[in-house]
Amino acid sequence: MRDVDYSGSRWIPPARPNKEGVLSVVPSPILEARDVNLLFHTGGETLHVLRDVCFALQPGEVASVVGPSGSGKTSLLMVLAGLEKATSGVVSIDGTDIEALDEDGLAIFRRNNFGILFQNFHLIPSMTALENVAFTLEIAHPTRPYADIRRAALDALAEVGLKERAGHFPSALSGGEQQRVGLARAIVGEPRILLADEPTGNLDQATGASVIEQMFSLARGRGTAILLITHDLRLAARADRTLSMNQGRLEEVTVNREVMA
Numbered sequence: 001m002r003d004v005d006y007s008g009s010r011w012i013p014p015a016r017p018n019k020e021g022v023l024s025v026v027p028s029p030i031l032e033a034r035d036v037n038l039l040f041h042t043g044g045e046t047l048h049v050l051r052d053v054c055f056a057l058q059p060g061e062v063a064s065v066v067g068p069s070g071s072g073k074t075s076l077l078m079v080l081a082g083l084e085k086a087t088s089g090v091v092s093i094d095g096t097d098i099e100a101l102d103e104d105g106l107a108i109f110r111r112n113n114f115g116i117l118f119q120n121f122h123l124i125p126s127m128t129a130l131e132n133v134a135f136t137l138e139i140a141h142p143t144r145p146y147a148d149i150r151r152a153a154l155d156a157l158a159e160v161g162l163k164e165r166a167g168h169f170p171s172a173l174s175g176g177e178q179q180r181v182g183l184a185r186a187i188v189g190e191p192r193i194l195l196a197d198e199p200t201g202n203l204d205q206a207t208g209a210s211v212i213e214q215m216f217s218l219a220r221g222r223g224t225a226i227l228l229i230t231h232d233l234r235l236a237a238r239a240d241r242t243l244s245m246n247q248g249r250l251e252e253v254t255v256n257r258e259v260m261a
C-alpha cells in the first residue's frame, strides 16, 4: 500500500523512509493553489470559472489536466502563471505568495520560474528559430553578452533536434518543428515549471506524441515540473498523475506512475 492521500483534489506525496528509517519531510510544492476562485463579470452576468481549486505540483513532477472545452483549464494556467489574478484564494510558487508581488516583481518572477508552451506556438514570424529562442533570454538577461545568449539558444535548439534549422523562419518549418522551437524557447531559461496549454492541439497524433515525449524527457533530465493541459487522453496518461477539470472544479486524481519522493 502506498501512503498517499487522494482526498478531494489535494494530492499529498508519499512520505518515504530515508537511509536511517526516518520518514522524510514531505517536500514543499514548487507550485500551489489554495482555494482559488475566479469570477468574470461580463454584460451584467457573473461567470464562476474556477471553483475552490486546490492544487499542488512538486518539483520535477508531471501532472496533466483534461476536461471539456470551456471548463476552465486555460484559466487555471493563467492564474497559476500569475497572468490572471484570482478573485480569491492563494497561488504560491516555491513558497512565495504571488499576491505579494507588484507588477514588475511578478513579471521577473514569471520569467525566472515558468516556461510556457501554447497551442498556436506563438512564434514571432519575423524572427528566425534562433532569434525566437534567444529573444526570451535577451529580455530576461538584458546585460548578458549576445554571444552567450546565442550559444544557449543554439544548445536549446540542438536539444530539440533543430540545430540545423536555426536560421529558418517559422513559415519554413512544419507544425511539429514550430512547436519544438516553442519547446526550446520554453526551456532555454531553465525554468522550474513548464506550463503547456494543449501544445499538440494543432499537430497530428504522431507528431504531437513525439513533441510531448521530447518535452517530458527534457523536463525529467532537468528536474522541471510540468503541468500539461491536453485533450488527448493517451498523452495525459503519460504524466505522473491526471486531474480533470469540470465546470471550474479540479478533481479526480488518477495516479499513472509511481512518483519518486
Ligand SMILES: Nc1ncnc2c1ncn2[C@@H]1O[C@H](COP(=O)(O)OP(=O)(O)O)[C@@H](O)[C@H]1O
Pocket (backbone or CB within 6 Å): 040, 042, 047, 049, 067, 068, 069, 070, 071, 072, 073, 074, 075, 076
Ligand atoms: N477574460 C475572460 N472574460 C470572460 N470570460 C472568460 C474570460 N476568459 C475565459 N472566460 C470564460 O471562462 C470559461 C472557461 O474558459 P477557459 O479557461 O478558456 O476554458 P478551457 O481552457 O477549459 O476551454 C469559459 O466560459 C470562457 O468563456
Ligand SMILES: [Mg+2]
Pocket (backbone or CB within 6 Å): 073, 074, 075, 197
Ligand atoms: Mg483552453
